[in-house]
Amino acid sequence: MNIVIPIKQVPETSNVKMDPETGTMIRDGVESIINPLDLYAIETGIQLKEQYGGKVTVISMGPPSAAKALKEAIAMGCDDGILVSDRKFAGADTWSTAYVLVKTIEKIQDVDLVIAGERATDGDTGQVGPNIASAMDLPLATYVSKIDEIKDNEIIVERLVEEGYEKLQIQLPALLTVVKEISYPRLPTLRGKQRARKMELPVYSVQDLDVEESKLGLKGSPTRVVKIETPKVTRGGKIIKVSDDESLNNAVDELINFLKVKEVI
Amino acid sequence: MDYKGVWTIAEVNNGQLKSVSFELLSRGRKLADEINEELVSVLIGGKVDDNTLQELIHRGADRVLFVEDENLDGFVVETYSNVLSDLIAEKKPEIILAAATVNGRTLMPHVAMKIHAGLTADCTELSIEPETNNLLQTRPAIGGNILATIKSPDNRPQMATVRPKSSRPLDIDESREGIIERVVFKTELIDTRVKRLGVIINEEEDINIQESDIVVSGGKGMKKVDNFKMISELAHRLGGVVGASRDAVDRGWAKYPQQVGLSGKTVTPNFYFAFGISGAIQHLAGMKTAETIISVNSDEDATIFQVSDFGIVGDLFEVLPLLNEKLAKEGK
Ligand SMILES: Cc1cc2nc3c(=O)[nH]c(=O)nc-3n(C[C@H](O)[C@H](O)[C@H](O)COP(=O)(O)OP(=O)(O)OC[C@H]3O[C@@H](n4cnc5c(N)ncnc54)[C@H](O)[C@@H]3O)c2cc1C
Numbered sequence: 325m326n327i328v329i330p331i332k333q334v335p336e337t338s339n340v341k342m343d344p345e346t347g348t349m350i351r352d353g354v355e356s357i358i359n360p361l362d363l364y365a366i367e368t369g370i371q372l373k374e375q376y377g378g379k380v381t382v383i384s385m386g387p388p389s390a391a392k393a394l395k396e397a398i399a400m401g402c403d404d405g406i407l408v409s410d411r412k413f414a415g416a417d418t419w420s421t422a423y424v425l426v427k428t429i430e431k432i433q434d435v436d437l438v439i440a441g442e443r444a445t446d447g448d449t450g451q452v453g454p455n456i457a458s459a460m461d462l463p464l465a466t467y468v469s470k471i472d473e474i475k476d477n478e479i480i481v482e483r484l485v486e487e488g489y490e491k492l493q494i495q496l497p498a499l500l501t502v503v504k505e506i507s508y509p510r511l512p513t514l515r516g517k518q519r520a521r522k523m524e525l526p527v528y529s530v531q532d533l534d535v536e537e538s539k540l541g542l543k544g545s546p547t548r549v550v551k552i553e554t555p556k557v558t559r560g561g562k563i564i565k566v567s568d569d570e571s572l573n574n575a576v577d578e579l580i581n582f583l584k585v586k587e588v589i
Numbered sequence: 590m591d592y593k594g595v596w597t598i599a600e601v602n603n604g605q606l607k608s609v610s611f612e613l614l615s616r617g618r619k620l621a622d623e624i625n626e627e628l629v630s631v632l633i634g635g636k637v638d639d640n641t642l643q644e645l646i647h648r649g650a651d652r653v654l655f656v657e658d659e660n661l662d663g664f665v666v667e668t669y670s671n672v673l674s675d676l677i678a679e680k681k682p683e684i685i686l687a688a689a690t691v692n693g694r695t696l697m698p699h700v701a702m703k704i705h706a707g708l709t710a711d712c713t714e715l716s717i718e719p720e721t722n723n724l725l726q727t728r729p730a731i732g733g734n735i736l737a738t739i740k741s742p743d744n745r746p747q748m749a750t751v752r753p754k755s756s757r758p759l760d761i762d763e764s765r766e767g768i769i770e771r772v773v774f775k776t777e778l779i780d781t782r783v784k785r786l787g788v789i790i791n792e793e794e795d796i797n798i799q800e801s802d803i804v805v806s807g808g809k810g811m812k813k814v815d816n817f818k819m820i821s822e823l824a825h826r827l828g829g830v831v832g833a834s835r836d837a838v839d840r841g842w843a844k845y846p847q848q849v850g851l852s853g854k855t856v857t858p859n860f861y862f863a864f865g866i867s868g869a870i871q872h873l874a875g876m877k878t879a880e881t882i883i884s885v886n887s888d889e890d891a892t893i894f895q896v897s898d899f900g901i902v903g904d905l906f907e908v909l910p911l912l913n914e915k916l917a918k919e920g921k
Pocket residue numbers: 338360807808809810811833834835836837848849850851852853854864865866867868869870871872875885886887888891903904905906
């Protein structure tokens with residue numbers, strides 16, 4: 325199994341601060357982490373390698389600092405990492421990001437499986453995985469929650485759909501996007517960390533990839549962000565405190581009344 | 590540019606239209622009227638009866654483009670993407686809206702990549718920019734911390750997925766007339782590399798939290814799995830479904846498909862109830878856009894109250910049973 329996992333470095337969003345003036349995120353002092361949903365892709369890749377042999381390569385398009393995310397994945401047990409970084413990529417939307425990632429994956433020979441995260445917690449689109457599958461003409465299974473088996477060049481997976489789970493049998497090479505349910509990400513090991521620290525990661529820039537410049541970065545992106553607003557968090561609704569049986573009774577009555585006014589009941 | 594018309598992608602399940610198909614039509618209707626163009630409902634699937642097709646017209650469509658074939662019974666992204674791209678190449682729509690469902694979020698990026706179109710995920714608001722007639726697409730990002738408005742000025746069609754439940758269907762108007770156009774399915778568009786082996790349907794009807802008008806969620810404050818019965822009871826009485834915070838799911842009190850939030854599902858119901866949920870930013874990311882939020886928490890400083898329309902500071906083990914009891918007396 326030759327597995328490629330595209331991972332994204334994202335700001336840790338549990339304590340995001342927004343600049344009220346510009347409506348942009350204050351990135352200073354915000355720690356960057358591997359997109360939490362990509363950890364499940366990494367774990368799945370490592371488990372498949374352990375079961376079927378082969379190797380796992382993580383790739384990331386981003387600023388030079390994204391090397392840290394790749395090294396973390398290597399410390400978990402991935403074999404290789406490639407950083408795809410160039411100022412010309414800056415401002416790419418999902419279309420252009422996928423385009424560059426496709427050109428990167430095409431440089432890795434004989435790929436059997438690409439595993440992406442369900443979505444990145446910053447952009448939050450979940451489009452890049454299906455984009456890559458489409459451009460590379462790889463059969464695609466999204467929202468995969470379980471891999472049943474791999475044999476005779478086919479993989480059987482279960483994917484999470486609205487009605488429950490759907491079983492798909494697809495030909496390899498293929499692309500999966502995986503959900504949290506699929507695995508429990510392991511922690512980096514000490515040996516893994518040492519290996520990662522010593523590793524020199526290749527950095528691909530525009531010259532290293534067979535790309536058309538008109539498809540890169542902001543210029544190559546069909547979408548444009550025209551406005552950013554910070555929505556008001558507070559709704560200022562009615563809050564009732566319960567202190568004894570009577571206030572409890574009143575609070576529940578008021579709630580029922582509220583539901584009646586809103587025509588829930 | 591010679592692109593015309595607003596398309597919405599209908600979804601069917603066992604020959605039945607999903608309600609999100611009608612929500613898309615009500616969105617599409619507004620946009621189509623504004624730019625004075627035709628609203629087309631695109632339906633790709635197996636057998637669907639005529640009444641069902643007519644309902645799309647009664648709910649706002651001017652035209653139904655129906656690609657029917659037994660091979661299209663059941664969503665396979667490669668085949669559906671071939672069919673839709675083929676239709677787009679032939680008919681050149683200006684705007685395409687699909688639902689931000691599992692299928693919509695798989696199909697649309699597949700097509701957008703192929704035809705080099707801009708695609709905005711998970712929109713909560715759509716409008717037309719007056720001077721240019723470009724589609725303005727607004728969506729939450731960065732865990733709901735910002736609302737970004739996006740457009741695709743130079744590429745056509747302009748594509749977007751729209752959050753289920755973020756708009757209301759139009760009422761049925763049986764006097765509306767429209768055209769039903771059946772498109773011949775080209776069998777060479779079938780991708781044989783993927784086979785659907787079947788769907789394992791969740792017995793608990795509770796599970797589809799994105800399609801329900803009412804979601805009743807429990808968090809770590811529920812303390813143990815047994816207590817979730819009170820949540821199910823309330824959900825049942827109100828005709829809603831059960832959701833949960835990640836902490837509740839991690840403890841096995843609810844299933845992953847019920848998880849609301851950043852690493853779970855994003856829901857936009859009319860009513861969201863939060864019992865014993867603190868309102869961590871990752872949870873808020875999944876429910877903040879609900880129309881009305883009602884919460885019960887013993888901690889008066891819990892963040893959940895900041896986004897609530899109605900809150901009770903109190904012990905949920907007192908509030909919830911009493912609420913169920915009183916609703917029972919009301920015959921609910
Ligand atoms: C990358 C990442 C992704 C995440 N994704 C998600 C996600 O998708 N969804 C999600 O929910 N979380 C997610 N989280 C976790 C999130 O940060 C919180 O930990 C989680 O939402 C907390 O769940 P909770 O509110 O149930 O528990 P707690 O925060 O422990 O809150 C329990 C609440 O119950 C109240 N309570 C206790 N007893 C009672 C009582 N008797 N009566 C009334 N109230 C009571 C307490 O006052 C408290 O406010 C994510 C975190 C990370 C880092």
